[in-house]
Amino acid sequence: MLGIMRKKVLKVNLLDISPHNKAILEFFFAGAGSKLFKVSSQRDADAFIVDFDHPNARQQWEEINATLNKPTMVLAFYETDESNTVWLSKPLTTKALSDAAKKIQGLLKNPEPRAKPKPVVPPITTTAIPAKTEPQTRVFAKRAPVGSNSAAFRKKTSETNTFSQTQVRPKINTDQANISQASKTASLVSSQQSHSNVNKATHVETNKPSASPAKEKTPEAKKILPSVSNEEKQKRWKKLCGQLENIKNPNAWKKEVVFYTPENYLITSLQDALRLTTQSQQMVKIKYQSAKFYFIPDVTQAYSSIAIDSEEFESLCKSPVKKTDVVIHIMNVKEVELAHSTLAAEPKSIFDLENFMWTAMLLTSSGKLHRNVDIRRRVMLKQWPNLSRVETFPHVFRIAALWKTDGFNMLEIAHNLQIPQRYVFSFYNACCILGLIEHDPAKLKGKMQPTSPNKNRGLFSRLLKRLIG
Amino acid sequence: MSAVNRKIIFTGPVGAGKTTAIESISDIGIISTNESASDMTKSRKSNTTVAMDYGLIKLSNNERVHLYGTPGQERFDFMWDILTKGGIGLILLLDNTRPDPFRDMKFYSNSFREFIAEQQLVIGVTRLDLQRSPTMQNYRQWAEELSLDAPIFEVDARVREDVSMLIQSLLLSLDPGVIST
Numbered sequence: 283m284l285g286i287m288r289k290k291v292l293k294v295n296l297l298d299i300s301p302h303n304k305a306i307l308e309f310f311f312a313g314a315g316s317k318l319f320k321v322s323s324q325r326d327a328d329a330f331i332v333d334f335d336h337p338n339a340r341q342q343w344e345e346i347n348a349t350l351n352k353p354t355m356v357l358a359f360y361e362t363d364e365s366n367t368v369w370l371s372k373p374l375t376t377k378a379l380s381d382a383a384k385k386i387q388g389l390l391k392n393p394e395p396r397a398k399p400k401p402v403v404p405p406i407t408t409t410a411i412p413a414k415t416e417p418q419t420r421v422f423a424k425r426a427p428v429g430s431n432s433a434a435f436r437k438k439t440s441e442t443n444t445f446s447q448t449q450v451r452p453k454i455n456t457d458q459a460n461i462s463q464a465s466k467t468a469s470l471v472s473s474q475q476s477h478s479n480v481n482k483a484t485h486v487e488t489n490k491p492s493a494s495p496a497k498e499k500t501p502e503a504k505k506i507l508p509s510v511s512n513e514e515k516q517k518r519w520k521k522l523c524g525q526l527e528n529i530k531n532p533n534a535w536k537k538e539v540v541f542y543t544p545e546n547y548l549i550t551s552l553q554d555a556l557r558l559t560t561q562s563q564q565m566v567k568i569k570y571q572s573a574k575f576y577f578i579p580d581v582t583q584a585y586s587s588i589a590i591d592s593e594e595f596e597s598l599c600k601s602p603v604k605k606t607d608v609v610i611h612i613m614n615v616k617e618v619e620l621a622h623s624t625l626a627a628e629p630k631s632i633f634d635l636e637n638f639m640w641t642a643m644l645l646t647s648s649g650k651l652h653r654n655v656d657i658r659r660r661v662m663l664k665q666w667p668n669l670s671r672v673e674t675f676p677h678v679f680r681i682a683a684l685w686k687t688d689g690f691n692m693l694e695i696a697h698n699l700q701i702p703q704r705y706v707f708s709f710y711n712a713c714c715i716l717g718l719i720e721h722d723p724a725k726l727k728g729k730m731q732p733t734s735p736n737k738n739r740g741l742f743s744r745l746l747k748r749l750i751g
Numbered sequence: 752m753s754a755v756n757r758k759i760i761f762t763g764p765v766g767a768g769k770t771t772a773i774e775s776i777s778d779i780g781i782i783s784t785n786e787s788a789s790d791m792t793k794s795r796k797s798n799t800t801v802a803m804d805y806g807l808i809k810l811s812n813n814e815r816v817h818l819y820g821t822p823g824q825e826r827f828d829f830m831w832d833i834l835t836k837g838g839i840g841l842i843l844l845l846d847n848t849r850p851d852p853f854r855d856m857k858f859y860s861n862s863f864r865e866f867i868a869e870q871q872l873v874i875g876v877t878r879l880d881l882q883r884s885p886t887m888q889n890y891r892q893w894a895e896e897l898s899l900d901a902p903i904f905e906v907d908a909r910v911r912e913d914v915s916m917l918i919q920s921l922l923l924s925l926d927p928g929v930i931s932t
Contacts, residue, residue: 580884736925
């Protein structure tokens with residue numbers, strides 16, 4: 283692919299670009315793209331590269347281009363229609379960059395006519411507001427509810443995945459070329475949208491609230507994620523939390539609880555790898571049969587060759603493995619380079635590391651408990667897990683909230699909340715793997731009582747219902 | 752029957768997503784007091800909230816939850832006390848792409864310390880998708896250092912579900928026994 287492009291090196295100047303995309307570009311220019319691109323000064327450059335999703339980037343580009351007028355590669359989520367530009371959709375890929383270089387070379391040979399200058403709009407003058415005083419001028423702009431404009435955005439959202447792509451150079455103490463610097467990280471969540479455009483209220487010179495015109499509605503607002511049917515959710519929850527019945531006789535709990543031995547499953551190796559990557563701050567590779575995983579510490583992400591919501595991954599987590607069959611090691615320079623290409627090529631295979639471990643733990647335990655756990659022991663939640671980004675299951679918020687107040691044992695939590703014990707067991711298991719459970723009895727608050735009902739409980743209940751639906 | 756009105760306050764630095772978060776969850780088109788940015792804010796966005804943002808969740812004719820967003824710039828801190836009066840909780844949005852999110856966390860939690868002591872704080876970290884470092888673990892450590900007892904979630908202020916989770920955790924932290932009815 284790159285061989286075809288071996289023509290003239292394109293001298294480019296990087297204008298405003300987000301640090302992440304800049305890191306990707308620099309990495310590409312230093313390696314695979316070194317024969318295609320060379321970073322140069324504004325004057326010497328053949329072309330510019332700019333990230334239109336970066337705050338004020340477009341404005342800066344317009345100003346510079348007004349005098350220098352060079353072909354430009356525009357990185358953006360949405361296609362741009364500026365003349366003499368080549369649009370690169372995010373996330374960036376090696377192929378897209380190579381193709382863009384080809385197109386820019388074409389533009390250099392046959393430049394597009396310069397676009398007519400846009401009419402100059404006088405800046406809106408506002409009175410600077412001195413500190414601690416009432417604003418002299420205040421502009422009220424009422425935003426209309428998001429309407430049809432959001433439909434296109436929702437469509438786009440539903441078409442894109444929600445996982446992150448990360449390109450990483452791990453910290454490796456070596457003099458070898460290209461790898462000596464500390465980790466350079468970039469994140470390219472394909473569903474991401476720059477927030478730079480989200481605050482476009484109408485500037486109406488009036489003190490009365492006024493409805494914004496339709497054009498001012500922000501497509502980014504009220505982004506709605508694709509919904510999953512109840513049936514699918516139930517099915518998934520069964521996989522994550524199992525279907526075990528409650529323990530009927532707490533005094534004889536050992537006879538009723540279903541235990542498992544983590545050392546017999548992949549989860550223990552994953553936990554070892556997590557410890558290794560955290561302590562060493564190096565990328566770690568885990569290989570078991572045909573499956574491979576990379577843990578990337580500085581961005582807390584994991585690459586998995588198997589989708590974590592697949593049956594294959596479930597089967598991998600639930601099947602006994604010999605620990606000696608799992609190979610874990612800190613990746614060397616060459617492996618990191620190779621991994622980098624894999625990460626760039628497979629953005630859908632990159633997951634938040636906490637989410638990855640959380641899901642792996644849930645699938646492994648499936649409502650069962652570690653064979654050494656004492657369910658009568660009171661423990662406490664140190665901190666809430668990142669529930670907006672891990673796989674949730676019924677009652678997870680309520681469990682977290684109650685367990686955060688004080689030390690309770692698992693049966694007390696289930697009893698107080700009147701929920702099936704398997705959800706409490708699952709929550710406990712998943713939080714344990716992330717180190718979020720406080721086991722030290724000296725650190726528990728010692729009240730051992732649920733907090734008294736808030737005076738606003740009725741309103742809270744109705745608000746919760748509204749939020750949950 | 753008398754009307755019941757409660758307030759939830761959204762705060763955080765310029766560009767963290769306060770206005771957007773309120774817009775994501777509000778039943779009404781939000782009312783913003785936006786001005787063209789004229790200071791350092793300009794480097795992050797063209798318009799900024801100067802007095803407050805206002806949104807609303809209507810539970811019934813008599814029950815309303817008002818959503819207020821504070822202006823981000825510190826020079827508008829005189830508004831913060833006014834806005835928090837009668838509030839049931841504070842949602843602090845922190846922008847992960849800012850130069851020093853720890854400083855932001857420290858500054859805002861300190862500015863609202865009296866309110867937080869009385870009510871509840873929830874922290875939403877925005878733009879982690881754009882910049883992965885600092886990590887969620889860093890935020891948890893910082894919260895511990897600052898003795899903040901607050902749920903911390905990664906959020907996209909444009910996503911209703913994310914903003915909803917912040918409010919859910921706020922309500923449940925205030926009253927873990929509450930169930931949706």
